[in-house]
Amino acid sequence: MVMSDSARAYLLFLGFILLERLFELVLSTRNARRALAQGGREVGQGHYRVMTVLHTAFLLACAGEVLVFQRAFPGVLGRAALVGAVAAQALRYWAISTLGERWNTRIVFIPGARPVTSGPYRLVRHPNYVAVILEMACIPLIHGGYLTALLFSVANAVLLTVRIRAEEAALGAEYRQAFQTRPRFIPGSAHGPR
Numbered sequence: 001m002v003m004s005d006s007a008r009a010y011l012l013f014l015g016f017i018l019l020e021r022l023f024e025l026v027l028s029t030r031n032a033r034r035a036l037a038q039g040g041r042e043v044g045q046g047h048y049r050v051m052t053v054l055h056t057a058f059l060l061a062c063a064g065e066v067l068v069f070q071r072a073f074p075g076v077l078g079r080a081a082l083v084g085a086v087a088a089q090a091l092r093y094w095a096i097s098t099l100g101e102r103w104n105t106r107i108v109f110i111p112g113a114r115p116v117t118s119g120p121y122r123l124v125r126h127p128n129y130v131a132v133i134l135e136m137a138c139i140p141l142i143h144g145g146y147l148t149a150l151l152f153s154v155a156n157a158v159l160l161t162v163r164i165r166a167e168e169a170a171l172g173a174e175y176r177q178a179f180q181t182r183p184r185f186i187p188g189s190a191h192g193p194r
Contacts, residue, residue, distance in 0.1 A: 006073035028104040071144035084138035092131035
């Protein structure tokens, strides 16, 4: 199989995303340990395993669809998707830096800790999930991975429904009060059910 230059570049980009995820897992593990040592409690372990599998399969599917179906670079759509994917990374790291040691990929909450309402949390309740939603749509579309974008966006929507309910319940009344007027995902939109 002959691989195009654009496919090689895309696979390198996916490699960068993989390295980024590995760094995030190290950071997350460290932060979760610290939170647990401070009396934190973890919830949602069952769906966390599903999330790990989904995110791993996502990167494999991104590469697989391009290689198996020999997808061509889609031009303007690919460039727009790249901008969206880079914006998602910027939003993710804004959320991570705002939460500091409280950020991790699990749902670990410290009873009595005040909700973080600065940074991107001034605008929406779940900026990190907004970044994930953008990634699931944009990363595959950079190189024509239409099936991956569709299938994983739907699967991620189902997973986020479960995860957000568990997370918001764990964070409790003070969180609900602090974020009652903020939308979950889109600044300026209705905040939806509580």
